[in-house]
Every structure is written in structure tokens, then in C-alpha cells.
Amino acid sequence: MGTWRGPADRWPEHSKQWFQDALAEARSAGWHFLDFSSHSFGLVACRVDLEDRCEFPIFSTGRAGEDAAQTLQKMVRRCPHRAPEAKPFGAAAHLGRAEDSLKKGQRLASAAEVCLAAQDASNHAQELLEQAMEVVEHAQRNFDEALEEERAASELLKTVDPDLAAMPTVAVVEGAAEHHRDATRSLRRVTKESPRKRAVGKALGELRAQIEALQRADL
Structure with missing residues (x-):
């Protein structure tokens, strides 16, 4: 059995908030608290000098439910042992x-x-x-x-011709370069100047520039 604590003493804190609130109300009403060292958290009583006093056991776990805390609060409020002149606060x-x-x-x-x-x-x-x-x-x-x-x-x-579209672009460019070389060789064999020869030469120059641009591209 532990030691009685009066309303002026410091009471231990309960892990359940609803029981903590009920204990605060009992303490404010002048009740006393008895420490237990077993599974029970303790015992609260309205008086320590009466055999038929109001008392209520409090458990640490398991049975320490919110309904029990509300029962304690009702007991404190309805306690018949409080002296008429006693002030709850x-x-x-x-x-x-x-x-x-x-x-x-x-x-x-x-x-x-x-x-x-x-x-x-x-x-x-x-x-x-x-x-x-x-x-x-x-x-x-x-x-x-x-x-x-x-x-x-x-x-x-x-x-584009489907056959050419199916080929790798590098191969198509190389084919164009090969045709350019063939056309260039053929044009060199033409010795006589004419508008037609000049037009073919100009077109070959443009084709060469186009092929070089393609070869510089990231193919």
C-alpha cells in the first residue's frame, strides 16, 4: 500500500487524458489519492477518516476506460460527505x-x-x-x-522513291556522290562549249555543295 496524497500535494499523471481530467476534478474537490505499486494506478477517496467514504480505484491499463473516468467525475460531484461549508476550490x-x-x-x-x-x-x-x-x-x-x-x-x-527511303541515308548520299563523280567525268569529255554544257556544269556545282552539306550533317 502506498501513501495518501492530499489535495495540496502533487498527484501522479495518468497516461489516459480522460482519467487525468477526472483526477484533476477530484483533487480540486478536496479528495485524496493513494498510490498503488501493483497493476492498479491508485485509489481516490473523498475522506481518509471515514470508513464509509466514497472511493474509486483507478487502473493503469486495461480497465482504465473513458466510461470509468466519467463515473469518477459523477461520484465526485455527488459525494455526500463533503461538509456544507467546504469550498470545492x-x-x-x-x-x-x-x-x-x-x-x-x-x-x-x-x-x-x-x-x-x-x-x-x-x-x-x-x-x-x-x-x-x-x-x-x-x-x-x-x-x-x-x-x-x-x-x-x-x-x-x-x-521519295520507296526503295531509296528504305536505304540508310549515308548510302543514299554516297550514291549521289558517285553519280556526281560520273557526271563530272562525262562532262570533262565534252570539249565544245555550249549553253547546255554550262547549265550541266552549274547544276553539278550545286549538287556538289548539296552533297558536301549532307556529308557534314549528323547522319
Whole structure:
């Protein structure tokens, strides 16, 4: 058996909030608390000098439910042993309630800090989501442009001989270069100047520039 604690003494804290509130009310009403060292948390009683006093056992776990805490509060409020002149709130009782209110305020302040941190995290998450949406929209635009380019490429390939379109571009350019060399050799055998020869020579120059540009390209 433990030691009786009066309403002016400091009572141990219960792990259940509803029992903590009930204990605070009993303490404020002038009740006493008896420490237990077993599974029971303790015993509260309205008086320590009466055999038929009001008393209520409190358990640490298991049976320490909210209904039991409410039963204790009702017992405190209906206790018939309180002297008519006794005031439920003396100086010590006020101090005890101040301590309990302080703890509640501290819990609320801590909860508020957590809520603010959660709100900041939520706002940051919203910013990240908006940035992600912008990236997705940009990617979608690039994808649409790529599809359009692909369609344009398909349309261009339709203008080319299917056999040539099926060949590697490097091979097609090399074929054009080979034909350019053949045409150049043939034109050199023509000794007589004429408008036709000059037109072919000019076209060969343009073809050579076109082939060189293609050879410089990333094929």
C-alpha cells in the first residue's frame, strides 16, 4: 500500500487524458489519492477518516476506460460527505487546477506547432506539385511537337522513291556522290562549249555543295 496524497500535494499523471481530467476534478474537490505499486494506478477517496467514504480505484491499463473516468467525475460531484461549508476550490485546489491547465495549454501549444509545421509542409508540397505540373505540361508540349515532326517526316518520305527511303541515308548520299563523280567525268569529255554544257556544269556545282552539306550533317 502506498501513501495518501492530499489535495495540496502533487498527484501522479495518468497516461489516459480522460482519467487525468477526472483526477484533476477530484483533487480540486478536496479528495485524496493513494498510490498503488501493483497493476492498479491508485485509489481516490473523498475522506481518509471515514470508513464509509466514497472511493474509486483507478487502473493503469486495461480497465482504465473513458466510461470509468466519467463515473469518477459523477461520484465526485455527488459525494455526500463533503461538509456544507467546504469550498470545492481552495488555494491548493486552485494551484492544482492551474498546473493541470498549464499542462493542457502546453499540449495545445505543442499541437499548434505541429499543425503549423504540417501546414508549411503542405504548402511546400503544393508548390512542388505546381512545379511538377508545369514540367508535365512542358513535356506534353514537347511530345506533341515530336508527334507533329514525326508526321511531317512521314509526309516528306512519301515524296521519295520507296526503295531509296528504305536505304540508310549515308548510302543514299554516297550514291549521289558517285553519280556526281560520273557526271563530272562525262562532262570533262565534252570539249565544245555550249549553253547546255554550262547549265550541266552549274547544276553539278550545286549538287556538289548539296552533297558536301549532307556529308557534314549528323547522319
